[in-house]
Amino acid sequence: xxxxxxxxxxxxxxxxxxxxxxxxxxxxxxxxxxxxxxxxxxxxxxxxxxxxxxxxxxxxxxxxxxxxxxxxxxxxxxxxxxxxxxxxxxxxxxxxxxxxxxxxxxxxxxxxxxxxxxxxxxxxxxxxxxxxxxxxxxxxxxxxxxxxxxxxxxxxxxxxxxxxxxxxxxxxxxxxxxxxxxxxxxxxxxxxxxxxxxxxxxxxxxxxxxxxxxxxxxxxxxxxxxxxxxxxxxxxxxxxxxxxxxxxxxxxxxxxxxxxxxxxxxxxxxxxxxxxxxxxxxxxxxxxxxxxxxxxxxxxxxxxxxxxxxxxxxxxxxxxxxxxxxxx
Numbered sequence: 587x588x589x590x591x592x593x594x595x596x597x598x599x600x601x602x603x604x605x606x607x608x609x610x611x612x613x614x615x616x617x618x619x620x621x622x623x624x625x626x627x628x629x630x631x632x633x634x635x636x637x638x639x640x641x642x643x644x645x646x647x648x649x650x651x652x653x654x655x656x657x658x659x660x661x662x663x664x665x666x667x668x669x670x671x672x673x674x675x676x677x678x679x680x681x682x683x684x685x686x687x688x689x690x691x692x693x694x695x696x697x698x699x700x701x702x703x704x705x706x707x708x709x710x711x712x713x714x715x716x717x718x719x720x721x722x723x724x725x726x727x728x729x730x731x732x733x734x735x736x737x738x739x740x741x742x743x744x745x746x747x748x749x750x751x752x753x754x755x756x757x758x759x760x761x762x763x764x765x766x767x768x769x770x771x772x773x774x775x776x777x778x779x780x781x782x783x784x785x786x787x788x789x790x791x792x793x794x795x796x797x798x799x800x801x802x803x804x805x806x807x808x809x810x811x812x813x814x815x816x817x818x819x820x821x822x823x824x825x826x827x828x829x830x831x832x833x834x835x836x837x838x839x840x841x842x843x844x845x846x847x848x849x850x851x852x853x854x855x856x857x858x859x860x861x862x863x864x865x866x867x868x869x870x871x872x873x874x875x876x877x878x879x880x881x882x883x884x885x886x887x888x889x890x891x892x893x894x895x896x897x898x899x900x901x902x903x904x905x906x907x908x909x910x911x912x913x914x
Contacts, residue, residue: 589677592684592707600685604692605702609667611725616704625667625703625723632731634664634724643914644715645759646781648690650752653784654854655722656698657803660790661857663732664724666698671705672719679709679716687716698787732793736800737820739886742864746789746857746871746878748780749809750837753851753909755781757840760914769839777836784855789876793859796867800860804853810892811850811904812858817890818903820860826882828894846908860884 587596605616611626627633636658640651656666671691675684684707695702703723758765758777765774786803793801800820804812809831817824833848841848861867864880871878890901 587675587679587681587684587709589709589711592709596681596684597707600681601688601707604685604688606692606696607701608696608699609701611667612701612703616702627725630728631725632728634659634662634726635721637719637721639717639719641717643756643760645756646690647716647718648687649694649781650784650854651718651720652691652694652698654805655720656700657786657854659722659724660787661732661801661803662724662726663730663790663794663801664726666700666722666724666787668701668703668723669695670703670721670723671707673705673707674713674717675707675709676713676715677709677711698785730794732798732801733819734800734802734816735819737816737822737860737884738799739822739884741799741860741862741884742880743813743824743826743882743884744859744861744864744867744871744878745809745831745881746786746859746876747783747832747855748837748877749831749833749856750841750848750851750853751780751856752784752854753808753846753907754834754837754840755779755784756852756909757844757912758836761912765840765843768843773836773839777840780834780836780855786855786857788874789857789859789871789878792870792874792876793857793861793867796861796863796870798859798861798867802858804856804858806852806907807904808848808850808853808908809856810901812853814890814901814904816858816860817901820884823885823887823889824882824891825885826892828892830879830881832877832879841908844912846911850904851908
């Protein structure tokens with residue numbers, strides 16, 4: 587395809603035909619000449635909006651793009667309605683690649699019961715790999731808002747799934763051949779399949795029902811970064827038991843292979859929840875096949891501490907994610 591906005595025939599054939607209508611709130615859907623979507627807002631409901639680009643990988647970019655933004659909105663306590671897309675593709679991209687990307691995005695939306703509300707697609711010499719920016723729209727009752735800044739001293743910290751989840755899957759997919767020089771096929775496949783757990787929408791709903799006061803999905807900067815952000819937003823301290831942070835052996839091995847810190851590796855699919863009822867929350871998550879653990883507690887003051895038996899480490903503001911140390 588040539589540089590510039592994709593032609594109308596391509597728009598209709600490879601984008602609009604892939605999108606399905608599944609939300610009654612959506613009154614104006616994507617179409618030729620439609621630059622905006624219209625969504626009905628009920629009384630006492632508020633909209634929640636979040637936006638995120640996918641830049642660190644080209645593997646499963648459509649799946650990641652949808653889940654990352656849906657996770658952000660769910661972490662605020664809202665129900666996700668749909669997404670707006672900006673897709674920038676390098677010169678020389680084939681229409682078949684665009685169509686496959688839209689089919690991947692639509693399949694992920696179907697799993698989450700959300701819609702593609704609209705967007706923009708362009709071929710441009712400004713990028714050398716596909717870039718997707720997703721803006722998500724969600725809704726919730728005004729009195730159901732959950733902020734990252736809702737942590738209070740005395741509460742406990744619950745973590746779902748495993749540290750480094752997303753980063754492990756990204757590296758395993760992109761570096762499969764290199765990893766197979768040391769590890770078995772089943773081992774690498776297990777690491778790749780961690781991507782199947784990247785949504786936190788289900789656990790967010792459980793947390794909301796049980797009255798958690800703060801939720802934060804773990805993205806760039808990993809577990810350490812997300813813990814710092816909760817404490818900083820809430821103006822509190824925290825104390826974490828390193829040995830209680832769940833981590834899979836695939837992550838341990840792959841991080842050793844590339845000399846990465848798994849606790850500072852991008853971890854979309856992991857949720858941190860702050861609650862007065864940690865054991866009940868873990869029990870309910872387990873009943874819904876979501877692994878979870880109590881990893882620490884919120885404290886007074888500003889010390890953000892990770893304990894490894896007698897060794898104490900103070901958390902620092904998050905820096906560049908460990909994923910960027912790997913050359914793709």
